[in-house]
Amino acid sequence: MRAAIVGASGYAGGELLRLLLSHPEIEIGALTAKSSAGTALGAHQPHLAPLADRILLDTTADALTGHDLVFLALPHGQSAAVAEQLGPDTLVVDCGADFRLSDPAAWDHFYGGVHAGTWPYGLPELPGQRDRLRGTSRIAVPGCFPTAVTLAMFPAFAAGLVEPDVVVVAATGTSGAGKSLKPNLLGSEVMGSVSAYGVGGVHRHIPEMEQNLSPLAGEPVKVSFTPMLAPMSRGILATCTAPARADLTSQALREAYEIATKDEPFLRLLPQGQQPATSMTLGANTAVLQVALDERAGRVVVVIALDNLTKGTAGGAIQSANLALGLSEDLGLPLNGVAP
Amino acid sequence: MRAAIVGASGYAGGELLRLLLSHPEIEIGALTAKSSAGTALGAHQPHLAPLADRILLDTTADALTGHDLVFLALPHGQSAAVAEQLGPDTLVVDCGADFRLSDPAAWDHFYGGVHAGTWPYGLPELPGQRDRLRGTSRIAVPGCFPTAVTLAMFPAFAAGLVEPDVVVVAATGTSGAGKSLKPNLLGSEVMGSVSAYGVGGVHRHIPEMEQNLSPLAGEPVKVSFTPMLAPMSRGILATCTAPARADLTSQALREAYEIATKDEPFLRLLPQGQQPATSMTLGANTAVLQVALDERAGRVVVVIALDNLTKGTAGGAIQSANLALGLSEDLGLPLNGVAP
């Protein structure tokens, strides 16, 4: 099978290419870009030695013809125009936000503008979701923070262990903001500093978290979410906490997480006493978790680490694409981080 | 006035010395250490050029004689033995935890062992506390995280704006863990990685946060606290959130914080739209804050940044010592961070 990458000069596009280079069943086809069209990929992704001489094309219907899959790695709002040029026998995997939300009002509140629609949501670990992805021809890849928060909290909600009032604070590496040339993303600004952004419940990933968890809770889940930018290129560490239901014990909590994760190829509940670190997952499609009951405060605390570009974007996209294509879900996806 | 530093080879000791070198009224006297006694300070604090040739002494009563102030920068549990050799006309400023907690049961639960006692708590910004510090001869310097959380939340509790159910997630630089030779503190492990620790309500700073906030709330405040280690040497960024009381408006919240901070020399409420970053406070005794009301989630969110070694330890210690000595509270303390 042959895949085109739209937006191949960016960080998500680069990670898709890095992973696809090791994928045994998917061949890399056209690479397209916007302002970088006409230049060699090596100028933008110098770490991808085997593809250095590939020339970026304009994103046209012609360029995308003849591919079994098309990955879209575009800024929000630009996916629909490309997707509508692609027929139903092409698998389209959108790494952007455009087709993630089912509620047009939530789209309007957080993104504004026209809601493009809703595609099958590419998070196989979400209960019931794996089956919806098999054979689909359209996939909306989850946001990186919603991936982290949903993977951290679905076991607790699915087992009815917590109240629907979640507080999340998550640190992310700078690649989550893409290659945009903003002063606050300069190395001089981010090195040696942790900063807050999106404070006060305004981050666009919030409705997606609530959309994922509410059906499991059987009632609306409220998420208070505050991100912070940490001095690292990759990685998310999210601390997720919610009030424990009465009588919850540490043992019952641990068991619920053991059950929920034991058959998941990319979820790893750490042994008790070991805490997640983003370095455990650098470049891997693995998410590592730890869970604890804070009896004094009456809260369940779940900490999760993953690589925002791998499990949080490109790896998750390929995992869902594998399902859609009838391949083994874990095909071509690294389990190991690169550390130290 | 002449100050001795006990524990001059460590990070807190080094920061005390850096600040005292610019203090117009305090002269640096004896420097003592344990295993490093007999070596030159320059081997341990090579950034302190003017003191490089000073020899570290053993921590004996003789070495400490003849000083108006003694700063203790020791591991937990070692301060009492030194302090009891120092008379009531010597100001003793303990940067450790030994004399912070008033509740022996809290000490026993979180630290274990004998509770050394309770000294006036060195956080001048805590309502009513400034007066208790004037003229005192003993000061318990707050922990770095309790400093951050208390400064972030005291305005909300003092004004009755939030419920007593606080969730805090805070990132800290590695200097907070001191110079201890632990594998997880090696540069290879911490660079490029954010990791969790103390998950599940077990961090020793929790009872101190609750002790500070409960009197303001007029009822017991519960704090769920999760720290994480970020790849930077210095700095704390804490996100603190609590349920908003009914009818709280953004404007009322902002006003409460403006009133609470406007006369504080070391608290800076950022303009709306600007978010705290630890780099704003590197090496400064300043804490910067931002506050927001998340109406969807019904929570107040306060983000605070400070330097764990300066405002969070050594700067806070000198600020309180200034009060105890009858000096201007801000004497010799830097307002500006070193950035970028």
Added chain:
Amino acid sequence: MRAAIVGASGYAGGELLRLLLSHPEIEIGALTAKSSAGTALGAHQPHLAPLADRILLDTTADALTGHDLVFLALPHGQSAAVAEQLGPDTLVVDCGADFRLSDPAAWDHFYGGVHAGTWPYGLPELPGQRDRLRGTSRIAVPGCFPTAVTLAMFPAFAAGLVEPDVVVVAATGTSGAGKSLKPNLLGSEVMGSVSAYGVGGVHRHIPEMEQNLSPLAGEPVKVSFTPMLAPMSRGILATCTAPARADLTSQALREAYEIATKDEPFLRLLPQGQQPATSMTLGANTAVLQVALDERAGRVVVVIALDNLTKGTAGGAIQSANLALGLSEDLGLPLNGVAP
């Protein structure tokens, strides 16, 4: 005395302001900028709490009137137009390259365009230079790399210990490149990575190094210089090596450096066995050095660390300005780094 800062929104401008805030004899006057004129300084230099509300002005003759000093912190080529509006009783301190080189051919080769002229060179430690700076009304502040290389090598050339064939490789923090929005300066690119640039003898600071060292050598000195960008915001670590003259001994080398540095307030020759680190000098006007004779290779090796924004730019500028104004050379300049 009152100082205006032209280019107050950039990194050099910010460091000038940080240092001047502690200067006992210089008051901060007008702050000017180009595209940021009309905005508050706090949006650009949020670490400078006391100046946060100051509004940036356009750089006009009017704005600069009534100041005893004007610091220019502008991109190369823009200083002359501002300087010519300022009379001879105003001290003008140019942090740019425009007036550093005495040889128009060197200017043309490395910078191109019109050579603006030559001003007294602001490196007091260069033998003979201190006297040239007293009472001057124009100062060309050295480049950050030439500062490092000249301070490292002047003792060896002045004492005739080495051949005039220098090889320098220097790592710099990203602030040396200013706040320019270039993809290679993004945090995602620089964190976790050291990269080369200016390879092959093309860096613009080379003729300045040769101009400084050749008169001491009494013959033309050739410098092979390769910079690299390191994942830190501030700091230069330069390794400088040249063939040792016959019969040079380690002891004679060490003595020459001891003599050359012992009366210099901002040069610190480390004890034998201790090596320079940029953290020793962060935020300080101090440069730390170590020197060794590699007998096998027949070369003198000098390693120097300094802060590119402090001793390498703004601190060096103020040090020279102090001399020009008849003040004590070290007035208001920090000797200590901020570490860890």
Added chain:
Amino acid sequence: MRAAIVGASGYAGGELLRLLLSHPEIEIGALTAKSSAGTALGAHQPHLAPLADRILLDTTADALTGHDLVFLALPHGQSAAVAEQLGPDTLVVDCGADFRLSDPAAWDHFYGGVHAGTWPYGLPELPGQRDRLRGTSRIAVPGCFPTAVTLAMFPAFAAGLVEPDVVVVAATGTSGAGKSLKPNLLGSEVMGSVSAYGVGGVHRHIPEMEQNLSPLAGEPVKVSFTPMLAPMSRGILATCTAPARADLTSQALREAYEIATKDEPFLRLLPQGQQPATSMTLGANTAVLQVALDERAGRVVVVIALDNLTKGTAGGAIQSANLALGLSEDLGLPLNGVAP
């Protein structure tokens, strides 16, 4: 084929395991350690999810029996005692220094103690070396810095383009120093700082560089080498320079490097104008180079980037092992870096 790893808890051991997990022909057998024997690998290498539950064994002859290959990842001086327990039909690959040097006097000068002997040197790119590695049963893996310097300079010496007087300055990530618990390797010390070490021609890797290059030069090559520690976990960026032979042109230099690298699977000469960065090679077995002629200074400048743990240690070890085992040299070795 089945491989044992001796020293599996360290950084080199971890990288060997990470790479072997993707190797199609080598199965991971016994994992041994010293002080960590009896503990689970997951406590030391938490990024290697699939091996987390493997228990570390003592390094005994029994534990190593039944393996086709044994990788030794031990501190210097400990390899011989293990190797002598292994027969000639076991391939022994030593990542330590013990068997690299052929000159006992050089060993004595730089390492001291008994010289263990000399094994075939595992750098296939060194002219003539590839054939010596096919079918061998003992391999001495090069040091990380000698790998970088030799790969950078062999084309120049093999083509007779430079004088035998090399100056090298190289930045390395902290993993090069291993997991040793030394204060200068703490995150607080290394973050935000570049520091020098081994100044003055004392680094143990120097004789190995000279041993590699002298035969190509046909005369003794002198290397002046100064390493520096950079704030990153992985990576080496080495700047290598030597006087150009008379009449050398940029074009001839470029051509020599194109010829020398074009058939090498793991050497990548960057297009003109693009400079090496260590991030291009993170986790990859690739080294990237750039070369330039500095006509003013009369020197050839070569800059090379590689990952000290991959191409510089574990990847290089597997590359040579592939040759020894009759496999394709590049089997199981990643060509792509993980970036950003």
